[in-house]
Amino acid sequence: QDIDDVGHKYYLELELEDVLDKGRTVHCTAEVLYPLGSKSSAPDVQVAVQGELRSTEEADKEFYNRIRSLEKELVAENIPDSHGNVPPELEPIHLLAWAASGYVTWQNSTENTKFHLAQVKHVKQVKRPDEDLQFDYLLLLHEMVSQEVIPWEVTVLWHPRSGARVPRDRRQPSH
Amino acid sequence: ANMKLIFIFSALIGASLCLETFVGHQVLRIKTKNEEEVKQLQLLESLEHLELDFWINPSAPALPVDVRIPAVSVQSVKAFLESQGIEYSILIEDLQDVLDKEKQEMAESAQRQRSSSSFDFGAYHTLDEINNELDNLVSFHSFVEKIQIGESYEKRPMYVLKFSTGRSNRPAIWLDAGIHSREWVTQASALWIANKIASDYGTDPSITSLLDKMDLFLLPVANPDGFVYTHTSNRMWRKTRSKIPGSICVGVDPNRNWDAGFGGPGASNKPCSDSYHGPSANSEVEVKSVVDFIKNHGNFKAFLTLHSYSQLLMYPYGYKCTRPDDYAELESLGRAAANSIRSLYGTTFQVGTICKTIYQASGGSIDWSYDNGIKYSFAFELRDTGRYGFLLPANQIIPAAKETWLGLKKIMEHVRD
Numbered sequence: 001q002d003i004d005d006v007g008h009k010y011y012l013e014l015e016l017e018d019v020l021d022k023g024r025t026v027h028c029t030a031e032v033l034y035p036l037g038s039k040s041s042a043p044d045v046q047v048a049v050q051g052e053l054r055s056t057e058e059a060d061k062e063f064y065n066r067i068r069s070l071e072k073e074l075v076a077e078n079i080p081d082s083h084g085n086v087p088p089e090l091e092p093i094h095l096l097a098w099a100a101s102g103y104v105t106w107q108n109s110t111e112n113t114k115f116h117l118a119q120v121k122h123v124k125q126v127k128r129p130d131e132d133l134q135f136d137y138l139l140l141l142h143e144m145v146s147q148e149v150i151p152w153e154v155t156v157l158w159h160p161r162s163g164a165r166v167p168r169d170r171r172q173p174s175h
Numbered sequence: 176a177n178m179k180l181i182f183i184f185s186a187l188i189g190a191s192l193c194l195e196t197f198v199g200h201q202v203l204r205i206k207t208k209n210e211e212e213v214k215q216l217q218l219l220e221s222l223e224h225l226e227l228d229f230w231i232n233p234s235a236p237a238l239p240v241d242v243r244i245p246a247v248s249v250q251s252v253k254a255f256l257e258s259q260g261i262e263y264s265i266l267i268e269d270l271q272d273v274l275d276k277e278k279q280e281m282a283e284s285a286q287r288q289r290s291s292s293s294f295d296f297g298a299y300h301t302l303d304e305i306n307n308e309l310d311n312l313v314s315f316h317s318f319v320e321k322i323q324i325g326e327s328y329e330k331r332p333m334y335v336l337k338f339s340t341g342r343s344n345r346p347a348i349w350l351d352a353g354i355h356s357r358e359w360v361t362q363a364s365a366l367w368i369a370n371k372i373a374s375d376y377g378t379d380p381s382i383t384s385l386l387d388k389m390d391l392f393l394l395p396v397a398n399p400d401g402f403v404y405t406h407t408s409n410r411m412w413r414k415t416r417s418k419i420p421g422s423i424c425v426g427v428d429p430n431r432n433w434d435a436g437f438g439g440p441g442a443s444n445k446p447c448s449d450s451y452h453g454p455s456a457n458s459e460v461e462v463k464s465v466v467d468f469i470k471n472h473g474n475f476k477a478f479l480t481l482h483s484y485s486q487l488l489m490y491p492y493g494y495k496c497t498r499p500d501d502y503a504e505l506e507s508l509g510r511a512a513a514n515s516i517r518s519l520y521g522t523t524f525q526v527g528t529i530c531k532t533i534y535q536a537s538g539g540s541i542d543w544s545y546d547n548g549i550k551y552s553f554a555f556e557l558r559d560t561g562r563y564g565f566l567l568p569a570n571q572i573i574p575a576a577k578e579t580w581l582g583l584k585k586i587m588e589h590v591r592d
Contacts, residue, residue, distance in 0.1 A: 084568030
């Protein structure tokens with residue numbers, strides 16, 4: 001929908017599938033408004049989920065406690081590796097990166113971009129005095145239209161009760 | 176490693192034969208006519224100094240007697256038999272010859288066993304491993320030939336497998352993979368497909384009738400320099416590795432370098448870009464080699480190319496957003512191929528022109544092939560749709576290859592008919 005002097009609005013009907021709970025989908029509707037002209041403004045997104053998303057309370061608690069109890073800060077790289085492998089204990093780190101890349105994608109999308117998380121190049125846990133877990137990621141985002149793979153520094157805070165937040169992200173030059 | 180194995184084999188056989196040699200030993204088959212002759216042979220048997228080795232002992236006139244005779248005794252035994260009027264024929268002229276041949280066959284068979292089962296099609300391989308497997312396929316299938324169509328920028332050979340069962344210059348099908356080096360599932364799938372075609376010719380009716388009418392040319396690694404670079408330095412490398420005059424950046428997007436709307440929308444003129452079209456059309460030797468080969472052949476009917484990821488099946492055009500003249504036929508054939516793909520694991524491929532389906536992109540290979548008279552020009556984007564993207568887990572290689580093969584086959588069958 002072309003909205004004069006405002007932008008282009010898209011009406012979407014989606015089926016959401018939890019990658020950890022395959023076989024069932026949840027219906028979802030969304031309205032996405034790409035603002036006219038300015039490149040620095042993220043599209044406005046309104047979402048309505050019709051149905052229940054699986055509870056992740058158990059797994060969240062387990063992950064949280066595991067990371068909190070690490071003596072040394074977690075450090076990892078190349079997730080997945082060149083052959084597509086992800087060690088099971090790093091899968092939550094991978095998923096968290098995916099969620100964070102969703103935020104970064106949203107903030108940087110236009111009608112002419114299509115982003116996917118290509119790889120977690122590097123991740124380093126940063127211990128905090130408060131309750132949150134902090135992970136400093138270097139993500140590789142693949143942008144389909146330009147075919148560029150863009151390195152992106154993303155800081156993610158996470159807590160079972162408050163979920164994921166991205167306080168800081170910085171795009172790096174591709175070359 | 177082969178030499179070592181042959182050595183071990185001969186040592187083992189040597190050991191089992193007590194390291195004896197059987198040079199000049201002959202095996203005779205003796206046809207006895209009566210009891211009298213049987214008794215004569217039994218007498219011969221008792222002469223231990225002759226060291227005769229009866230494979231079938233003399234027992235009754237009706238049964239043949241087979242005996243191995245050491246070289247030194249061959250003449251005297253024959254003389255004896257002839258003087259007694261006993262009929263015989265020579266079963267084995269020289270036993271050592273037979274043993275040597277058998278030893279060689281066993282070693283070859285063992286090597287064949289190891290070779291055919293040692294290449295894991297469900298894993299990602301290096302360029303050297305891929306090239307070795309190409310040689311392997313050629314050595315075990317008489318209708319498969321390896322042709323070098325050129326060299327990459329860094330002077331690596333560009334090898335094409337030619338599948339041909341007949342006359343020169345039959346109508347031909349072109350299939351390439353790995354033009355964008357980071358799309359690893361494509362080179363891997365091409366290997367599986369090569370093996371599938373080579374193995375199933377003669378047994379699979381579809382492949383057999385295909386190769387009985389047409390030739391197939393398969394280029395599994397269209398961008399060898401980029402491919403090596405994804406192994407050694409940067410898994411996400413897409414382009415060639417050519418030096419660009421005046422720039423610190425390296426490489427040209429080989430799928431923006433073809434002479435089809437070259438330099439138009441959808442390709443970058445910036446050398447550092449991952450979709451840089453290059454200084455001029457066909458500036459990349461990897462592209463030029465294919466162009467020259469196809470032009471010189473002159474009888475290609477289909478041009479098929481594999482990419483990843485996105486699960487798409489596309490036909491021209493990319494450089495312009497208008498439909499090709501053969502739109503109806505290509506769309507319908509594309510849909511049929513996508514249905515074949517889906518029939519195996521439910522994987523869905525979207526069908527359409529490049530421009531409509533993915534993005535406007537100039538200088539692409541299938542636009543060039545189509546505008547040069549090769550009607551059946553299709554580009555595949557294989558699994559997945561972004562979850563793993565370029566880093567598709569190896570356990571998906573064979574499923575991806577299998578489903579893709581069904582789609583390719585559908586197209587090839589249409590071309591054949």
